[in-house]
Amino acid sequence: xxxxxxxxxxxxxxxxxxxxxxxxxxxxxxxxxxxxxxxxxxxxxxxxxxxxxxxxxxxxxxxxxxxxxxxxxxxxxxxxxxxxxxxxxxxxxxxxxxxxxxxxxxxxxxxxxxxxxxxxxxxxxxxxxxxxxxxxxxxxxxxxxxxxxxxxxxxxxxxxxxxxxxxxxxxxxxxxxxxxxxxxxxxxxxxxxxxxxxxxxxxxxxxxxxxxxxxxxxxxxxxxxxxxxxxxxxxxxxxxxxxxxxxxxxxxxxxxxxxxxxxxxxxxxxxxxxxxxxxxxxxxxxxxxxxxxxxxxxxxxxxxxxxxxxxxxxxxxxxxxxxxxxxxxxxxxxxxxxxxxxxxxxxxxxxxxxxxxxxxxxxxxxxxxxxxxxxxxxxxxxxxxxxxxxxxxxxxxxxxxxxxxxxxxxxxxxxxxxxxxxxxxxxxxxxxxxxxxxxxxxxxxxxxxxxxxxxxxxxxxxxxxxxxxxxxxxxxxxxxxxxxxxxxxxxxxxxxxxxxxxxxxxxxxxxxxxxxxxxxxxxxxxxxxxxxxxxxxxxxxxxxxxxxxxxxxxxxxxxxxxxxxxxxxxxxxxxxxxxxxxxxxxxxxxxxxxxxxxxxxxxxxxxxxxxxxxxxxxxxxxxxxxxxxxxxxxxx
Amino acid sequence: xxxxxxxxxxxxxxxxxxxxxxxxxxxxxxxxxxxxxxxxxxxxxxxxxxxxxxxxxxxxxxxxxxxxxxxxxxxxxxxxxxxxxxxxxxxxxxxxxxxxxxxxxxxxxxxxxxxxxxxxxxxxxxxxxxxxxxxxxxxxxxxxxxxxxxxxxxxxxxxxxxxxxxxxxxxxxxxxxxxxxxxxxxxxxxxxxxxxxxxxxxxxxxxxxxxxxxxxxxxxxxxxxxxxxxxxxxxxxxxxxxxxxxxxxxxxxxxxxxxxxxxxxxx
Numbered sequence: 001x002x003x004x005x006x007x008x009x010x011x012x013x014x015x016x017x018x019x020x021x022x023x024x025x026x027x028x029x030x031x032x033x034x035x036x037x038x039x040x041x042x043x044x045x046x047x048x049x050x051x052x053x054x055x056x057x058x059x060x061x062x063x064x065x066x067x068x069x070x071x072x073x074x075x076x077x078x079x080x081x082x083x084x085x086x087x088x089x090x091x092x093x094x095x096x097x098x099x100x101x102x103x104x105x106x107x108x109x110x111x112x113x114x115x116x117x118x119x120x121x122x123x124x125x126x127x128x129x130x131x132x133x134x135x136x137x138x139x140x141x142x143x144x145x146x147x148x149x150x151x152x153x154x155x156x157x158x159x160x161x162x163x164x165x166x167x168x169x170x171x172x173x174x175x176x177x178x179x180x181x182x183x184x185x186x187x188x189x190x191x192x193x194x195x196x197x198x199x200x201x202x203x204x205x206x207x208x209x210x211x212x213x214x215x216x217x218x219x220x221x222x223x224x225x226x227x228x229x230x231x232x233x234x235x236x237x238x239x240x241x242x243x244x245x246x247x248x249x250x251x252x253x254x255x256x257x258x259x260x261x262x263x264x265x266x267x268x269x270x271x272x273x274x275x276x277x278x279x280x281x282x283x284x285x286x287x288x289x290x291x292x293x294x295x296x297x298x299x300x301x302x303x304x305x306x307x308x309x310x311x312x313x314x315x316x317x318x319x320x321x322x323x324x325x326x327x328x329x330x331x332x333x334x335x336x337x338x339x340x341x342x343x344x345x346x347x348x349x350x351x352x353x354x355x356x357x358x359x360x361x362x363x364x365x366x367x368x369x370x371x372x373x374x375x376x377x378x379x380x381x382x383x384x385x386x387x388x389x390x391x392x393x394x395x396x397x398x399x400x401x402x403x404x405x406x407x408x409x410x411x412x413x414x415x416x417x418x419x420x421x422x423x424x425x426x427x428x429x430x431x432x433x434x435x436x437x438x439x440x441x442x443x444x445x446x447x448x449x450x451x452x453x454x455x456x457x458x459x460x461x462x463x464x465x466x467x468x469x470x471x472x473x474x475x476x477x478x479x480x481x482x483x484x485x486x487x488x489x490x491x492x493x494x495x496x497x498x499x500x501x502x503x504x505x506x507x508x509x510x511x512x513x514x515x516x517x518x519x520x521x522x523x524x525x526x527x528x529x530x531x532x533x534x535x536x537x538x539x540x541x542x543x544x545x546x547x548x549x550x551x552x553x554x555x556x557x558x559x560x561x562x563x564x565x566x567x568x569x570x571x572x573x574x575x576x577x578x579x580x581x582x583x584x585x586x587x588x589x590x591x592x593x594x595x596x597x598x599x600x601x602x603x604x605x606x607x608x609x610x611x612x613x614x615x616x617x618x619x620x621x622x623x624x625x626x627x628x629x630x631x632x633x634x635x636x
Numbered sequence: 637x638x639x640x641x642x643x644x645x646x647x648x649x650x651x652x653x654x655x656x657x658x659x660x661x662x663x664x665x666x667x668x669x670x671x672x673x674x675x676x677x678x679x680x681x682x683x684x685x686x687x688x689x690x691x692x693x694x695x696x697x698x699x700x701x702x703x704x705x706x707x708x709x710x711x712x713x714x715x716x717x718x719x720x721x722x723x724x725x726x727x728x729x730x731x732x733x734x735x736x737x738x739x740x741x742x743x744x745x746x747x748x749x750x751x752x753x754x755x756x757x758x759x760x761x762x763x764x765x766x767x768x769x770x771x772x773x774x775x776x777x778x779x780x781x782x783x784x785x786x787x788x789x790x791x792x793x794x795x796x797x798x799x800x801x802x803x804x805x806x807x808x809x810x811x812x813x814x815x816x817x818x819x820x821x822x823x824x825x826x827x828x829x830x831x832x833x834x835x836x837x838x839x840x841x842x843x844x845x846x847x848x849x850x851x852x853x854x855x856x857x858x859x860x861x862x863x864x865x866x867x868x869x870x871x872x873x874x875x876x877x878x879x880x881x882x883x884x885x886x887x888x889x890x891x892x893x894x895x896x897x898x899x900x901x902x903x
Contacts, residue, residue, distance in 0.1 A: 049681045049727040051774040053818060329647045354650050354690055419658060541645075546678060 389467025
């Protein structure tokens with residue numbers, strides 16, 4: 001804008017003359033410039049982007065239209081270039097006056113912009129800061145590699161070759177080992193899983209050590225073998241150092257052939273781990289073996305399958321009635337008898353329901369998490385921590401192939417009645433992959449469930465709190481996203497529900513209400529072998545929800561208490577969601593209650609704020625009379 | 637990978653957009669539009685590609701004849717409010733093509749007539765706020781919608797009242813100032829409502845209008861100088877029948893310069 005340009009020029013030229021005491025009019029001038037500078041102090045803008053003119057403005061030519069007085073401003077403008085001329089000083093005064101008009105206009109304009117931008121949002125730093133812990137880990141990793149080199153006693157040329165070889169093979173290690181660890185964990189979860197892949201056969205088939213010894217050959221290729229052995233030894237050493245293992249391996253056992261692995265498989269679980277880790281060395285050179293440890297194969301194994309099923313195998317078996325009961329971005333949910341089958345497409349390249357499809361790795365973690373929480377149901381024998389508060393995942397199936405016709409029919413029936421917002425499933429290609437989660441039917445979500453009275457509200461709270469406490473104790477579990485859409489509620493004839501916490505059994509009154517906790521996308525869990533968590537520091541938008549919104553405030557408070565370090569255990573996050581839940585009951589759920597009941601809830605909320613875990617919260621006096629004291633095992 | 641918050645926003649946007657295309661009755665449309673506006677107002681500018689894609693159903697629905705030309709006034713205002721929110725999100729690029737934008741500007745200018753209503757002008761205030769803060773009138777000037785600028789001036793200067801929120805008054809002032817400062821040429825028709833507002837007789841009739849007009853003229857004094865005397869002469873009134881600021885700008889006497897200088901000092 002030309003006026004802005006004039007303003008800038010006006011500010012520049014008179015400043016050098018401010019110190020001159022030659023004129024009385026300097027004083028007000030100095031004050032004016034001070035005000036201008038103060039007014040123009042930069043302040044953060046809340047609207048970053050505004051519209052601009054698209055076409056360059058036409059040059060204005062109004063010389064002819066100007067009145068005769070227009071001749072007057074010209075000499076003062078020229079005199080600005082030459083400040084030494086005394087005669088021009090008087091004229092420059094009027095020039096400053098005119099320039100100040102533009103400046104004044106700008107001053108008036110500026111505050112309005114700030115006031116008018118109340119709806120805007122502050123600009124946040126973009127990009128991600130490198131995580132210091134990762135840098136530290138990398139340094140430690142390479143220090144270990146360097147330290148190991150010092151032990152090498154080979155001639156210099158060989159050392160150089162070894163170093164290069166070592167470097168080229170370092171990168172695949174973390175990813176491969178991470179996947180293998182998941183696979184090993186899944187094996188423990190499925191001890192009776194039948195042989196479903198060549199990998200299992202290799203590891204499970206017994207063999208004698210004698211054969212292994214006989215296969216070692218140090219003939220004409222001695223030097224190459226030794227060189228390769230050195231590289232393998234170094235890699236294996238690095239791996240073990242990372243995992244703080246103390247076992248020592250004989251170099252001769254590092255021959256990369258299947259028969260040697262046979263000898264290992266007959267021993268305990270730890271030896272299986274060692275065998276798999278040795279196999280990871282093979283995977284760097286064998287594409288066949290690599291197939292067995294890609295995420296899709298691991299997902300198949302954890303589901304107890306050797307190959308994908310077809311959706312028809314599950315859904316076209318006879319007389320069951322299939323009804324669609326819900327949908328989400330993840331996919332569709334169908335009810336068959338009393339089970340809910342959640343069908344999640346994955347690994348495809350195109351968007352489904354507007355979003356990128358999940359990868360095998362993501363679903364693998366989700367399945368592992370569900371299976372881990374399922375252990376709390378006591379199916380695997382006795383345990384010190386038991387509860388049924390987490391949705392029962394009965395079965396998982398990996399499927400590939402066309403969507404079943406009966407499913408499409410159910411989908412279209414639902415669409416006619418509700419108007420689906422998802423893509424029509426017939427659009428899936430024939431090769432599309434799905435994971436089917438077969439779950440119990442847990443009821444309606446709390447948002448749409450109608451609570452009848454205060455007793456039901458209390459039953460809801462005690463079951464959620466006790467469930468979180470049990471899972472905390474068993475697996476350092478934190479849900480981290482326990483909004484009212486992730487709590488399913490149903491009615492039941494059972495009068496009591498059993499929880500076992502740290503070996504102590506307690507019965508709680510249900511008042512006819514049973515809850516199920518679902519959706520572990522954001523959850524953290526320590527399975528004993530690994531910590532599964534979602535790094536929410538890479539999702540800054542999660543913390544930008546509306547101010548005052550209970551759910552958004554809970555995300556922000558989680559960020560505070562975890563100090564944005566999401567790998568660590570911080571059971572306080574479970575308490576934050578309990579506080580959220582009390583707020584929801586007070587403000588968004590209507591049920592029969594008295595003012596005393598509301599006071600009790602508000603008092604509970606205040607006390608909750610002092611607890612650091614659900615295990616502490618379950619001891620709150622609010623829950624005391626919900627426990628059936630007649631049970632002889634109760635020691636609380 | 638899409639983060640959780642984006643997934644949530646995109647899902648809701650797509651759902652609301654699809655529903656808008658299906659519903660037609662007022663009592664179903666208004667809650668939907670309210671929900672959409674709430675979703676849109678929570679979005680940042682310069683959105684990611686997934687969010688841009690999820691905006692497509694809503695953008696199409698809002699520009700369709702069914703919604704844009706809906707017979708119910710409240711629905712039309714809600715539609716416009718959502719559209720101006722979308723212009724905030726997509727800045728500095730207009731979300732629709734030139735012909736569509738012209739149509740939208742007509743409706744925006746007409747919506748400012750609602751500012752005269754004692755109640756029910758909240759949506760018009762929202763529209764005013766969005767138009768101001770992203771300088772949407774720049775697009776209007778590019779499209780040479782000069783008659784709409786005149787209409788806006790008339791509505792602002794005729795309907796401004798003391799019970800409007802102060803930020804709304806600031807929005808009117810900054811919109812008019814922007815239009816004058818950024819116009820290639822200023823037509824006499826555009827100056828007429830401004831001069832009418834600072835006519836001395838109007839000071840008693842409509843003091844808020846007088847104050848607003850005076851502020852805008854002072855903001856654009858340098859820009860207006862080549863045009864103002866001609867506009868005064870064609871108005872049929874004498875120069876001294878207008879506010880002093882008009883006389884000062886037109887006469888450009890040494891005495892006037894001192895007066896202007898004094899005014900600047902008073903800031």
